[in-house]
Amino acid sequence: MKHILLIENHSIVRLATLFIIRDVLPEVASWETDNFPDALHIVSTRRLDLIFLDINIPDGEGFQMIAKIRRLQPGVTIMVFSDIDEELYAMHYLKAGANGFLSKSSSTKEIRTAIAAILTNGRYVSEMVQRLLLHGNTPEMRQSNPLAALSQREIEVMDLLLEGKWTKEIATLLNITGSSVSTYKLRIFEKLGVNTVIELYQKVNALRE
Structure with a gap:
């Protein structure tokens, strides 16, 4: 059984995301929170396999959130799942230690693919991020x-x-x-x-x- 934490301040998004997760993983234990301090408490008390992390949450700390989570659970898989600009932020969050970056505008099919990929391979990047990795920060x-x-x-x-x-x-x-x-x-x-x-x-x- 996989143990997953959803850090997201919109209840409807948490509900929809959990529905998709359970479609991919019928047997899953999940925790939810709408703010970062509570998220850190859960991370410190529960063994987790995957964390879905929105960036724009109450008391969020931007890139520092990745490091704080990793200090508590170094090996946990972290998927940034947000509506922030993927082209601008994705590479920076991956460099900060996230295992994947998924836009909230992604299709249900892509979200399923991302969940399966990140749990199997420990990493997920979208086609846009693949292009960024390929071409880098070019002139x-x-x-x-x-x-x-x-x-x-x-x-x-x-x-x-x-x-x-x-x-x-x-x-x-x-x-x-x-x-x-x-x-x-x-x-x-x-x-x-x-x-x-x-x-x-x-x-x-x-x-x-």
């Missing part, structure tokens, strides 16, 4: 989408800036110095060709359309 990719030029930390800082966080708040959340935040902010502005957070918001929205 052509950076030209078509400058967001691809951002590092993992720069993306974390950018997301917090877009949430309206100040330098001191970002430094506390990411456990870095205020001067480091300022440096990352400067790099982000240079790479995206903007001068203010308002321009950054407009540029990112345009690139993600």
Whole structure:
């Protein structure tokens, strides 16, 4: 029997995902939570085979969530299952230690395939991620989408800036110095060709359309 944890703050998504999981794995024990602190408690008290992890959850910590889960269960398989931009974020979450990245917009067939693949092989990547792995961070990719030029930390800082966080708040959340935040902010502005957070918001929205 497989033991699975769903970390997702929308109950209807948890219900639908669990339905598909049970279609692939008739015998499965599952736990659910809608926030990250509760998720860590479950991970610390239950042996798990697979974790479905949404990124945009209450008290979520971005890329740091992968590391915190792994400190409690190093060998657990982690599937990021989210509606965040797959082209921008997938590679970064895989580098952070996730075993797979699956978009919520995926078809039921693809979700079934992903579950079977990640439990059998310990890894799943979509066709889009396969293309990213094949072509890497090429000049052509950076030209078509400058967001691809951002590092993992720069993306974390950018997301917090877009949430309206100040330098001191970002430094506390990411456990870095205020001067480091300022440096990352400067790099982000240079790479995206903007001068203010308002321009950054407009540029990112345009690139993600």
